Structures are given as structure tokens and as C-alpha cells.
Amino acid sequence: MEYKIVGHNILRVDGLAKVTGKATYPEDLYMEGMLYGKTLRSIKTHAYITVDTKEAEKIDGVIKIFTHKDIPHNYYGVLFKDHEVFCSKKVRRIGDPIAFVVAITEKIAEKAIKAITVEYDEIESVFDPVDAMKEDAPLIHDRSNILYHYKLRRGNIEEAFQQCSVIVENQYKTSMVDHAFLQPEAGLAYMEGDTVVVCAATQYPHFDQLEISEALNIPQEKVKIINPAVGGAFGGREDITLQIHLALATWVIGKPVKTVYSREESFVAHSKRHPMIMNYKTGADANGKLLAMEANIIGDTGAYASWAINIMRKAGVHATGPYEIPNVKVDSYAVYTNNPFAGAMRGFGAAQVPIAHEQQMDMLAEKLKIDPITFRLNNCFKLGSTTATGQVLEESVPLIQCIEAVRHKLNSKANDTEGV
């Protein structure tokens, strides 16, 4: 069906402001008489802490230093409330916020940060998620380090593997990476009557509003989020970073407060992509039909849960790749360690598993002496297919078209190359 506006290349409505530099990002905001906030962060991976702010408070120009004692509800988190706004007893990773200094200039705030003494009483850390799953591993929180186990069961893999002509078995590993968005976190908060207003780039302003109101123990309607231009996000602006710090400071002091993270601070402040260890066993019959797949996937969520449950669930559901496999067994786990915390990032668990399932497909094709594209066409989802979770794909499944389109173009390109 032809539409008048849908389907047409309309210029971005926010494009002109962005390319001419007129768009306002949080860092661009200034207010008369505003104060500057700076965050003191943990430099140890796992330790009990004692914090002394007395000397820092004496510095001329320091307005207030906030610690866990100043926050009504000292917790937040997208799913589990396992983050503390300011660490009270222990730190669980490098970069955990401990205190927030508010001063009349940024320089004074920096000086005060250095004048705060933190005694670290270090405890054993664990960085390898496999080690963290062991019974005697140091606990990151007051519960098991294994915070989630997703199970997918379909058919009977033991019997099915016996019927396979070819089987490939491998371990794959993906790394922890950053979103590398262009604009480091920044924000400005101020009072508007008895409402606290926080201007910060975020992916979900209404959720930030809820988290701030919970932490400050004030009604939601007393919190307003202004979401100016966002300089990239990719999942890295789902978890709170500076929003509660700014809201608390403004709420208590009554004056506007601004914070800008450096690139280095940004790297430790927001989440990362979950690294995964993926053990795969996949088998097919002599005709090149996939019969069975078994996968065991361990995801390292670092010191905090963030979206780990949803991500490891998504990894488990997408572990087969877009293929019909009648017998499937998947176990995926989310595990705490003392690494930087992992959370949402473009792909969200469905970005890691293709590293495994797609190489498995090519290896099986090679063993079967079938070309990898034909092997995929023999097994891929089409209209009416049932996924490993039992979901029926009723419409909009143009996977064969996608594969054929790439085959056509790639072959013609490969031929071009040979001619060169």
C-alpha cells in the first residue's frame, strides 16, 4: 500500500539543530548561581569502607558533602534494587559512588574529593564468573552469586544427538565492551517551587522520575525530568548514574547543581555489555537437517544485576539462532563478580549468542560438505515455524528473502573480485 508520508525519506526533525550545533545537551545548560558536584568513587574492587569527610568539609567553598547518611532510601536499580546511591558499608567494584561533593566551583569540588579519606578494609575479590559460581566463592551481595538460571527444554537432546551424523562442540567467549556514546554523562538540577527538576540525558525519563522519588522519599509529582538532546545511549543510559546525586543535592541545598563527567569517569559510571562464556554442542543428520542443540551460557554481570536476568533470558531464547531445531536444551546463568557492572547494550544478550551459533552452523556445513548458505536455507525459520520456546511464527518472517539477497550480492561480488 502506498502512503503519503510513511515510507518516504523525510528529513530528521531534530537534524538541523544537531548539525548546526544548536541542539542543547545537558552539558550546555547553565544557571545563575549554580554549584558544582563531583563524585568520589571506589578505587578497590571489594572492601569494607570507613569514610571521613571532616577535613574536606572545612575547605572554603565547599557547600556540602553527601554520603549514605544523607539519602532517605539508599538504593536503586532497574530490576533488583541492589545498587546503593552511596556505598554504606562496602564497595563491590572500582567506581562505586561513595560521596558527592557540592562546591561553588568545580576546582574546589575536586580539591575536596582529594581531602576525603576512605579506609579500605579489603576482602577477597572474584573476577572469573566460573569461579564466582563455586560454593566457596566470596559473596558479592548477601545472597548467592548466581542470581538467575534460565532453562529451555524442548524434545530429547540425548536421543537426538545419537541420531546425528555430524556434531560440533565448542566453547566461545565474548568480551566486556562499552557503549562508547559520544556525550559523557552531564546534568543540571534545580528547584521549581517545591518540585525538583533534573535535566539529564536518559533513555527512560519516567523511570528516572520514579527512582529519584523513591530514593528521596518524595512524591513522584515533586520530581520532573527534562531530557535534553541525547548524545547516544545504546543501553548505557538505562541505569541511573548522576540523576539521584543531583536531585538530592538540589533538594537539600535549594540551589542549582551541575555535574559533568569526564570520559574516564563515564567509563566507570555506566554499565557494560555482559561478557559470556558459551559452550555449544550442535548436531545435524546426514541430509543436513539440524536435530539437536545444547548450550550452557554464563554471563558475567559484574557487581550489580542491572538487566542481567532479562539479558541472560534473551540470550537463552535466542541461543538457537533463527533455525528450526526440534531438540534443544539451554541453561543460561547470570553471575555476580567484582568486575564493572554489566547491563543493557544494543543487542541485549542476542548480540553474544550469534558469535557461537553462526560459527557452529558453518562448521556443521563444512562437515556435511554443504555450502553454508544452503545449510541455512535448509534449516531457517519460515512462515509457520515454531521456535525452541514453542512460539509459532505466524507472519513477517522474510528470513529466506534476506539470505537469498545476501547470497546473490555476495556471489556477484566474489566474482567481481576474481576478475580483478
Add this chain to the structure above:
Amino acid sequence: MKKRGIGIGSTFYGTGYGNGFPDVSKAIVELSQEGEIVLYVGATEVGQGAKTILTQMAAEVLGVSVEDITLVCEDTSITPDAGTAAASRQTYNTGNAIKRACENLRDEMIKIAVKQLGLNSSIGVKVENKKVYLNIFPDKKVSFKEIANLQGEETLKTEGIFTAQTTKMDEETGQGAPYWPYTFSVYGVEVEVDTETGLVEITKAVCAQDVGKAINPKLIEGQIDGGFAMGLGYAIFEDLGLHNGEIKHNRFTNYLIPTALDVPDLDKIIIEAPETTAPYGAKGIGEPVMIAVAPAILNAIYNAVGVRITEIPITPERLLKAIKDNGKNKLEEGKI
């Protein structure tokens, strides 16, 4: 020596929060006192193009141009909750909410016009070019501004709510319908591997992307460009230098991401297969455009030099070691 090879990656991606969790988007559309259209929706423009495509959908329903609509998404005190700008869900979920809100406004304006024009029914009444008129006798018309004036102080506002359908999976078997809809991506690349330096260059790339229906093809191409670069960085470049919980590479001088020079011209193929539950058939593509890149590169490297890299990133050190080990093994097996 430089060796070339080709490989593909084939993936699917389920949209939304999933697993039966209520995934709700709300939108409000207003006919202002001046007769202008204002959309209020808490959906963040993170650079993906949400403001543009949501405005396009509204313009299509209301028969106006994109310039005639203002979309407000930046203030929680005046916008309804439209969920997070994540899970590739804004086009599908919030798009549906916007479309419903605008259809409701259109129906309200038609009702008012029918009354105002003394028509017997809404049959043949069209909304276009900021007026409501009878198509068989276009002089029977009332402008948006006139409708707004009839409302007085209280402006005409309508709401649209969309709740996606998924089910919670069984805890023991994982059976259920956790996501809907699914988006498919197949990306193919040609790589050139330098067997002496371990450097990998992408010489060609073909990206076939299912989109349901393209609301704005250029913006989809932009997403494919960005997603490809991110997938390439994931496969080859990006390394936090994480050691005992510490990030050693914490700035862009040592945390390397691809530049425009690392990304080849992409052959982008938009595949349309409209989804009936989606607004105009459009599915989310923000994440699907990223996930097929790295596996295609890995398979192409094998095709080029015969080694399987099972751990990313494929740093030159890792690749050179794999090539060396592979050579040794073949020598021992008497294959060379």
C-alpha cells in the same frame, strides 16, 4: 600475505521487554487552540530517529505534513509514559500508541465536522490538509482551526495506549511466547586478512535487513551504518583492557572504536514483510542492525585463512597466534 574470504551471519531478534512483562506505551495528541497538532509522548530521541518516524506516522493518520506537527518528548510533567527507548520497541510499541491516539483525534474531529456541517453520517468524510471535508462535495468543509475554535478553552485531546502481547515462559521448560515480533537480519562480508600483521580489513559488506515496513528508508540505512560499525568494533577492535576488575582502556586513545575509514561502503538491502500488529507494518530495527556483523566477520576470517576464532575481539595477536598454531598442527598432521 593478504588473503580474502567471505562469510555470513544470520540472526533474529525479539522486540520488547518480553516474557509477559507489561510493555505499555502511551501517547496524547492535541488539537491546539491555533489548530496545530501537538503530540505528547515520553519516548526518548536517542539519535535513532524516534521523533521523526513517530511524527511521520501521526502525519499519515491526520493527513497533514510533518511540519504541521510538534512532538514533545522531553518533559515528564507534560508527557505520558511511553516506556524505555530500548529493546528496539519504540517504533512498534509507541508507534502503535501514537497511531491510535491520532486515529482517535481524527474520529473526534470527524464527529464534530459531521455535526457542524449538518451531515447525515461520517461516510465519505475525509481529513486532509488541515481540514475535514466531504469528498463528494469538498465545499462542505471545516478547518482544524475552526474545530479548535469550537472547543473554546478546553482543547481537543485524545489518548492512545498500546500493550504488547507476550507470555511468561514456563520456569522449568522455558516454553512460551516471550517476544513479539521478531526481526531478521542476514549480513555478509568479505574480509582481507594480512597473515603477517594479523590485521583484518572489511573489503565488502552486504546487509539484508528485515524491517516489516520501512517508515523512513534513509533512517534505516543510517541505523544499518551505525549498527555495522558497532558490530565491527565488537568483533575486532574494542577491548577495555579489563584486569582484576580495573578498566585500563578508559578513553578513546586506547579504547579503540572503528572510524569511517574502517567501514566499507555497505550494500544495504531493506526487506519489507509488513507485520499486521505493527503500525503500518513496521518492526523495530535498532538492535537487529548490530548483531549479525561480528559472526559474519568470524566466518569470513575462517574462509580466508582457515582458522576459527572462538573468542572476541579478534585482536591481531590472537589471530596471528591462531594462524601460527594452525600451521603447526597441519605440519604435524603432515598436511603441508
